[in-house]
Amino acid sequence: MLGDRERPSRIRAEQQRALVHEIRHEAYAYAPFWKERLDQAGVSPASVHGVDDLARLPLTELDEVEDPASLVLRPDGASIRRRGDRGLALRLGIARLFGRVAALNERMLEPIYKPIHWLVQAGLPVGYSAEDLERLAELGRRWLEAAGLRRGDVLVGLVPPGPNLGFWELAEGTRRSGVSSLLLSPVPSIEDVAGLRPTVLAGRPVDLANLLEAAAEAGVHLDSLHTLLAVGEPLEDGVRDRLEFRGDGAAVLSAWAPPGVKSLWAECRGGQGGLHTSPAVELLEVVDPLTGAGVAPGEEGEVVWSSIGWRGTVMLRLRTDVYATLEEGRCPACGRTTPRIVPTSPLPALAAALSAVLDREERVSLWQIELRTVEGEDELIVFLAPVAGADLVDVLDELDNRLSVTQFVVLDRSELDDRLVDHGDARVVDLR
Incomplete structure (x- = not known):
């Protein structure tokens, strides 16, 4: 394991090596969720050569995971031979030759891979x-x-x-x-x-x-x-x-x-x-x-x-x-x-990023973000009051192109002031 005082160049090199191994010979080989996700993204394990290739994968959210077991590495003989680490495949072949597969499982594979302890994070079991x-x-x-x-x-x-x-x-x-x-x-x-x-x-x-x-x-x-x-x-x-x-x-x-x-x-x-x-x-x-x-x-x-x-x-x-x-x-x-x-x-990351964009928009005099859940789906509503004389259509078109929100609601300044007072002057209201 890397120490706490390594050179940044060594940290990056070791992470690069470890990530390539992780994707090629662990996640893709043994975890159904990641095999399917890589396939859907058109990323073959052999095409992953470093950290930069990670960006080809879509971002993952925990609520996308329907089956927590699909995130768990579960190697078996077939998956080890097809996509696993070559050294491990060789050991498995030798163990099969000498009738020692059970011993290999007990002494090597289970300590490394078998989940024996589970934590629960945001409702998701983590092994x-x-x-x-x-x-x-x-x-x-x-x-x-x-x-x-x-x-x-x-x-x-x-x-x-x-x-x-x-x-x-x-x-x-x-x-x-x-x-x-x-x-x-x-x-x-x-x-x-x-x-x-x-x-x-x-x-x-x-x-x-x-x-x-x-x-x-x-x-x-x-x-x-x-x-x-x-x-x-x-x-x-x-x-x-x-x-x-x-x-x-x-x-x-x-x-x-x-x-x-x-x-x-x-x-x-x-x-x-x-x-x-x-x-x-x-x-x-x-x-x-x-x-x-x-x-x-x-x-x-x-x-x-x-x-x-x-x-x-x-x-x-x-x-x-x-x-x-x-x-x-x-x-x-x-x-x-x-x-x-x-x-x-x-703030949550999305709300923080939205806040930064709205703060920089000179044509918006006041704003408030509201996060809510409707029929199980998250919605993000932006209430805003434009400055006097601003071209409202241009403002909304530009913000709509830059921000991924459910709805913009335009209010006059006094109405938005009242909303802020009702919510304790909070600029971000989370009703989820």
Whole structure:
């Protein structure tokens, strides 16, 4: 597995090699969903030579997946011989020759490929093989190391137990790193937590804030606390402020990932705002969410995620709905060279992109976006008030050519002001 301080050129070269193998000899060979998708896009495995070829595949959304099992790698003798890795096909041939196929399955294929552990993300079961769990444990160890944890720390976890990524990467990461941990319910007794003298608290952002505020009201002090790990969901600015205020100098670090992504993205100690990713197991693109086209390096757009090296469930070009920039090179806080995601808007990616376009349109004096679901289909409505004297037909024609929306609704300024007041001045209203 790639280290955390590799040269960017080596990261790109290894990702290129791994992606070609992933598409040619794993996803296409063993996962029905990806074979069908590649065939429909007219992309033959042999034509994939690098990262640039990934753009020939359409973007993927989780709600397109009707059968979660079709995302899982399930090699058998026939598929290994036809499209699998040559080395694996050779081993299978030798095993068949000597009557050792059952042993090969048990000792090699099942640990690598068989999903033995399942998480549920946005309603989708996501499978992990035995090797995947070891990979998750190592990534968890690296996360905790970058957060400044050491073997002498005592971690109390409040992440809800269950089939969620935050809980399992925390549990596996503490095990691998040798950090003492006790994983409790999200709403534990304040006295019980204080009695454990934790140096680290990990939990959902609001749960951590509520615990610290309750402790302050009760006069309970957590004198040993030096780190707060906000796990499982994006850390909003207001909640970060609450944690920093009540944390009495403890570092506040975020770690989360969108549904479908198989390991957490995490802030390092001192690197607030940038989420380190793991280039050994994931490849990231940033695209214009309105067109799907890649953006120039350093520009903001929607993060698109592809798995590398994971077995069990695999993903290619998964839309994350995260609007961000991607920073490469050495992190000024920790020195690691893993690519960092810097979210630039808390809005869903499409709404963030629409907002940017509407903000730049001088002929629109005020606007509001509304997201709704009608008969199971998502709709996006743009309410707008044109500036005085603007050619309304030209404005709508140009916006219609640039934006993929369900409907434009033109109001006068006073009507749109009233709509904004009714929705608490929110420029984006999500009614889904």
